[in-house]
Amino acid sequence: MSFEPVVLFFLLGVLAGLLRSDLKIPGAIYEALSIYILLAIGLKGGVELAKYPLGELVGDGIVIVLVGALIPLLAFPILRYLGRMSRPDAASIAAHYGSVSVVTFSVAITLLGHEMLDYEGYLIVFLVLLEMPALVIGVILARYGRGEVRWAKLLHEVFFGKSIYLLAGGLVIGYVAGPVGIKPLDHLFFDLFKGVLALFLLEMGLVASSRIAALREYGAFLAGFAVVMPLISASLGTLTGWFLGFSVGGTFLLATLFASASYIAAPAAMRIAVPEANPALSIGASLGMTFPFNIFLGIPIYLWMARFIHASGG
Amino acid sequence: MATQSMVLLTILSEAVLEDTLIDEITELGATGYTITDARGRGAHGLRSGKWSASGNIRIEVIGDEDLCQRIAQRLKENYDRDYGLLMFTSRVDLLN
Numbered sequence: 001m002s003f004e005p006v007v008l009f010f011l012l013g014v015l016a017g018l019l020r021s022d023l024k025i026p027g028a029i030y031e032a033l034s035i036y037i038l039l040a041i042g043l044k045g046g047v048e049l050a051k052y053p054l055g056e057l058v059g060d061g062i063v064i065v066l067v068g069a070l071i072p073l074l075a076f077p078i079l080r081y082l083g084r085m086s087r088p089d090a091a092s093i094a095a096h097y098g099s100v101s102v103v104t105f106s107v108a109i110t111l112l113g114h115e116m117l118d119y120e121g122y123l124i125v126f127l128v129l130l131e132m133p134a135l136v137i138g139v140i141l142a143r144y145g146r147g148e149v150r151w152a153k154l155l156h157e158v159f160f161g162k163s164i165y166l167l168a169g170g171l172v173i174g175y176v177a178g179p180v181g182i183k184p185l186d187h188l189f190f191d192l193f194k195g196v197l198a199l200f201l202l203e204m205g206l207v208a209s210s211r212i213a214a215l216r217e218y219g220a221f222l223a224g225f226a227v228v229m230p231l232i233s234a235s236l237g238t239l240t241g242w243f244l245g246f247s248v249g250g251t252f253l254l255a256t257l258f259a260s261a262s263y264i265a266a267p268a269a270m271r272i273a274v275p276e277a278n279p280a281l282s283i284g285a286s287l288g289m290t291f292p293f294n295i296f297l298g299i300p301i302y303l304w305m306a307r308f309i310h311a312s313g314g
Numbered sequence: 315m316a317t318q319s320m321v322l323l324t325i326l327s328e329a330v331l332e333d334t335l336i337d338e339i340t341e342l343g344a345t346g347y348t349i350t351d352a353r354g355r356g357a358h359g360l361r362s363g364k365w366s367a368s369g370n371i372r373i374e375v376i377g378d379e380d381l382c383q384r385i386a387q388r389l390k391e392n393y394d395r396d397y398g399l400l401m402f403t404s405r406v407d408l409l410n
Contacts, residue, residue, distance in 0.1 A: 027351070027369070153334070207368075268330050271328070271330045271397075272330065272334070275393075275395075275396035275397060276395075276396050
């Protein structure tokens with residue numbers, strides 16, 4: 001199995017939380033680390049995007065966004081009817097799973113570096129594009145036929161919340177600067193990336209350890225969902241990547257994107273748009289279960305899936 | 315020293331609501347407010363403030379009785395059911 005040592009920092013954080021260590025990363029540092037990661041990933045994507053003719057990507061883009069939009073539509077009935085959850089809770093969790101996680105994606109990219117596999121760099125764009133449909137679908141599912149929606153507030157949160165804003169901003173700057181123009185920033189944004197990711201994962205571990213306990217209260221169904229849903233989404237991503245003729249690395253990244261669940265942008269947007277949903281459920285599932293599952297087991301499995309489909313399907 | 319008797323309204327709520335609450339408060343006529351980041355435990359569990367989604371804020375508004383009542387009324391109607399919200403008033407003597 002492929003393994004990326006940076007995830008051990010997450011484990012270190014979880015253990016610190018469980019063992020009640022006094023380790024604490026100050027809020028301001030957490031904010032700074034997340035700003036760095038979002039910008040660095042955006043810049044990287046923009047530089048890659050500059051290498052491709054934009055027009056040729058539109059077709060692939062539409063397919064990926066449409067398939068991505070299936071994820072919340074698939075997750076919702078499972079939660080609502082199999083899990084017997086309330087409509088707002090099911091819709092909010094579905095939106096979290098349709099939405100994506102930048103950190104999970106970053107771990108996947110560092111693993112590709114480790115394995116020396118190439119990938120379609122413009123896939124980073126979908127960190128931005130997959131976020132919005134999932135959140136909007138989540139709100140529609142929650143509100144279907146009743147209650148008013150604060151659309152203006154929601155859309156503002158989606159587009160100008162810091163994660164999408166910084167990712168999209170980084171993409172534009174990277175695209176405009178191109179590989180040569182971005183050179184002076186390489187040391188800060190690309191060479192140091194893995195180290196910063198390690199620190200961020202340490203903090204994520206601390207936060208996640210406080211969520212695992214919360215998840216225990218909501219029983220086996222949600223915990224099972226938090227593991228099975230990413231596998232379903234990843235299978236969808238693997239098939240889509242293969243269908244679009246992506247490389248092994250690209251197929252794997254798309255599977256990881258689909259499999260990941262948001263815990264930064266989606267919680268804030270859902271709290272505003274679907275306030276009656278219990279945030280402990282969605283954050284507990286996405287951060288307490290799915291995130292650790294993805295970085296330890298999911299990512300190696302998705303890489304195996306991508307290799308398998310390319311080896312057997314041509 | 316001459317002092318002026320006023321009412322201090324303290325609002326404890328979720329950090330995610332900051333902009334929304336400020337819009338409401340200013341719309342109702344408050345001319346100033348103070349916001350501080352907060353964390354703690356209450357009916358909505360532990361609010362550790364470890365990351366943005368789990369942070370709380372404390373908003374303080376000083377005004378006359380009527381303004382504070384209007385703000386409290388509005389926030390209670392709109393946010394009390396679904397969000398963590400705690401409000402209280404105290405009499406204060408304004409010194410300047």
